[in-house]
Amino acid sequence: MSKRSAIYGVMAEFDHAEQLVEATRRTREAGYSRIDAFTPFPIHGLPEALGFRRTRLPLIVLVGGILGGLTGYLLQYYSAAVAYPVNVGGRPLNSWPSFIPVTFEMTVLIAAISAVLGMLALNGLPQPYHPVFNVPRFALASRDRFFLLVEARDPHYDHDSTWKFLESLGAREVFDVEH
């Protein structure tokens, strides 16, 4: 029990992306749920192998874009028709065709900012510290190696049997991830 709380999880290193996808799929089939995979570039099929299929990000961006467009239009309406009405060549105060460019730019601006901040927030970034960085070999996750992590919080987790299971998946090496 004390050993379980001392470490964050067990991590396996693989040489090839295909091995990692296969290993992830089998780890999930074996009943593990608190797992994560780390790769140097996005791997097609890996999120599905982790049981991760959708993200709310497009919805956040849609809402951001709509709010940005509304803000842009209302800002122009308020300033041109309410706060500072000026007759320009007899055009209506709410001359909407002239307001389209700024409305469009505001839509794109707020949608883009929502996309970036939304992605970072859903990913929990910035995160200055994470236990996986305690594994020296993990530096290769940003180069050419592929890693699979089983967290100690997983209900199926048992240090020795999880270790053996990961080894049986063809891992190049298995590590303890300390807190």
Added chain:
Amino acid sequence: MSQVDVPQAPHDPHHHPPVIAPGHTYASVTDKISTIVLTEPVSRGWIVGFAISFLLTMMLLYAITYLLVKGTGIWGINVPVAWGFAIINFVWWIGIGHAGTLISAILLLLHQEWRTSINRFAEAMTLFAVACAGLFPLIHMGRPWLFYWLLPYPNTMQLWPQFRSPLVWDVFAVSTYATVSLLFWYVGLIPDLATLRDRSHRRSGRLIYGALALGWRGSARHWFRYQTAYLLLAALATPLVVSVHTVVSFDFAISILPGWHTTIFPPYFVAGAIYSGFAMVLTLALPLRKFYGLEDFITMRHINNMAKIMLATGLIVAYGYLMELFIGFYSGSIFESAAMRNRLFGPYAPFFWALILCNVLTPQLLWSKRIRTNVLILFFISLVVNAGMWLERFVIVITSLHRDFLPSSWAMYYPTRWDWATYIGTIGLFLALLFLFIRLLPMISIFEMRELVTPHAKSNGMQAARSLDRGDDAHE
């Protein structure tokens, strides 16, 4: 992505050169690109290049300081030519910026995977070009310290910007463009910053790159959201890039000046922007590739493709010139036809004919594949097109302004040495920022290059048979 890369035969049936030289692995790609940033000694060429561009930047600062002290009277502008170099250079720089977003966003959505090795520095080029562009309208204002009057905010004067004016649209378009380009570029950099963090041998490097990488660890869930965000940004940047030069062209087209008041301006400006942007990408990519030995990553296929895009957009621009002249004479308006006659045969006619030589005639050489793949000639053509696009903006701004409706108000425009110092100074600023960029950040997207390696790496390794079975949908 749609092509099937058969192992042992890296050349596909259409005889395209590969987008990455064969034999590379994830590790070799990572090391090759990150070493440029992380190796300790700075090359002599870099120091000389940076020193020259830094001196030019100092000249820019000197010219701006003198401008702030004396006012815009030190420039050649006056009534009727009140726009002069400031607006010519603004349009020129912002046009150059367009290629970066086109390469990173539009070519991404079109699944042109050859874009990968040029998108990072093309985006950096966009940012620096937009920075140079934004400078000009600011210092042209006369009292630049009051620039915030352009922004809508509640103030004690109870004034609001005039939102029916294209100049206010410009403020929103250019600042949105700068912000979105910066976000797009930074998001693309995050995984590569993590690579630099993990590979840096110095504590300072690990700290700085680590802070900028935001703790990126390559989790598959993170990658999934990351790719979603990146695609959404590309989809947002695509209409944005078209809108920016459209709005810039509105600055001209919405006025009633002969030679400006035409409906062809928006598409013709956008095509011109992409044309000049690709010329600048080539101007930068060809030397970079040579000096940093990146021939494996920026292959003849990239160079050939960029030359083709230049040829295509150059033809659109040539059509724009032709239509402008035709409609000018066909309109039946004496002011329009006089403006066109002035452009062809007036006091600034040499600029117009030089522009035709640079932008219409010279790029016709690009029909030949031998020229498209001759690095030296192509570099020269790209310089000619850069100059030609600057002449185009000169012709548009100056010939229409210096002779409008009333002959009594006609005048000539002559730039002063301060105009030239400011213009050449921004070229120095642009190059200085680029030199810093190639020294401090990976100029090619490392993680996207790893994705390109995938088929070749498999053909080297033991997965060859499996990758054959899975066919073309195996990698996205």
